[in-house]
Amino acid sequence: MLPGWPIFKRRRKVMTYVMTKPCPVCKQQLTKKAPTDTVQCSCGKHVWQG
Ligand SMILES: [Zn+2]
Numbered sequence: 001m002l003p004g005w006p007i008f009k010r011r012r013k014v015m016t017y018v019m020t021k022p023c024p025v026c027k028q029q030l031t032k033k034a035p036t037d038t039v040q041c042s043c044g045k046h047v048w049q050g
Contacts (some may be wrong), residue, residue, distance in 0.1 A: 021048065 020031045026043040036050040 023048075 018031060018033055019035065020029055022028065023030055023041040023043060023046045025045040026041065028041060028043065030039050030041055030046075030048050032039045032048065032050070034050070038050060039048045041047070
């Protein structure tokens with residue numbers, strides 16, 4: 001994943017477009033494209049559920 005691109009998309013304040021947050025465990029940036037997505041962090045210790 002290229003650093004910075006999720007942040008670039010987050011500049012648009014369209015809430016349903018792309019959502020990002022850092023993993024609370026490893027601080028890696030997580031991205032989901034829909035509010036209902038479930039994203040598992042690659043560290044395996046955190047799952048971001050919609
Ligand atoms: Zn993580």
